[in-house]
Amino acid sequence: MSLKLRTKRFLFNSGIWYKLSLMRMVPSIFNWLKSGCTANAPHPVKMMVIESYLDRFSVTNFVETGTYLGETLGYIAGKSGVECISIELSSELHHRARQKFSKHRNVTLLEGDSGKRLPEVLERITTPTVFWLDGHYSSGITAQADDDTPISAELDAILRHPIGNHIILIDDARCFDGTNNYPYLDDLIEVIRANGRYTTEVSTDIIRLVPCLT
Numbered sequence: 128m129s130l131k132l133r134t135k136r137f138l139f140n141s142g143i144w145y146k147l148s149l150m151r152m153v154p155s156i157f158n159w160l161k162s163g164c165t166a167n168a169p170h171p172v173k174m175m176v177i178e179s180y181l182d183r184f185s186v187t188n189f190v191e192t193g194t195y196l197g198e199t200l201g202y203i204a205g206k207s208g209v210e211c212i213s214i215e216l217s218s219e220l221h222h223r224a225r226q227k228f229s230k231h232r233n234v235t236l237l238e239g240d241s242g243k244r245l246p247e248v249l250e251r252i253t254t255p256t257v258f259w260l261d262g263h264y265s266s267g268i269t270a271q272a273d274d275d276t277p278i279s280a281e282l283d284a285i286l287r288h289p290i291g292n293h294i295i296l297i298d299d300a301r302c303f304d305g306t307n308n309y310p311y312l313d314d315l316i317e318v319i320r321a322n323g324r325y326t327t328e329v330s331t332d333i334i335r336l337v338p339c340l341t
């Protein structure tokens with residue numbers, strides 16, 4: 128194995144790789160800030176938002192739907208003491224992630240439709256968890272189930288869970304316009320309000336559900 132590859136593997140397995148990647152993204156973050164934060168937030172900003180919820184609520188469980196290239200997963204798994212589960216529909220992306228995270232003992236990778244697999248994950252969850260709901264079709268190499276997004280089934284399963292103080296972060300708020308199986312944002316908020324256990328805030332393109340009593 129070449130020195131370059133070995134160095135890259137070391138940086139990745141030690142969690143330093145993602146911190147360095149963030150530095151490369153500084154110009155895009157700066158441009159986003161300059162635009163008044165109107166465009167879709169750069170990916171590192173979203174990763175830091177997730178991290179901030181883990182820290183703020185002292186949560187050590189992270190569940191992601193849609194592993195994709197494992198960027199967010201790698202960043203969060205690099206935090207010490209955080210147990211991670213990620214579900215991916217694409218067989219190829221799932222197997223790529225298996226290789227990438229082979230040395231990470233705190234990462235569990237599941238293959239399949241997260242709308243169907245999340246209930247079985249929830250059955251094993253006994254403490255508050257940060258959910259990053261981001262499993263959806265988005266062209267390119269991403270997989271497509273019968274529906275473009277399993278968000279309604281995912282949210283339904285989490286809202287029914289006996290633990291009512293999870294943190295639920297739903298990516299791509301801009302897509303919730305009633306097309307391609309995405310509910311309208313207003314309808315989604317109504318479902319959350321009817322559940323009564325979470326308050327909703329939408330910011331940086333992320334729908335954020337936090338427990339009411341905090």
Ligand SMILES: C[S@@+](CC[C@H](N)C(=O)[O-])C[C@H]1O[C@@H](n2cnc3c(N)ncnc32)[C@H](O)[C@@H]1O
Nearest residue numbers: 193195198199216240241261262263264269270
């Ligand atoms: C936007 S990417 C995820 C990015 C990743 N969460 C991150 O933050 O780096 C969406 C991923 O969801 C996957 N996907 C699509 N439909 C899915 C489904 N029903 N269940 C699970 N994953 C799905 C796609 O194959 C794709 O890899």
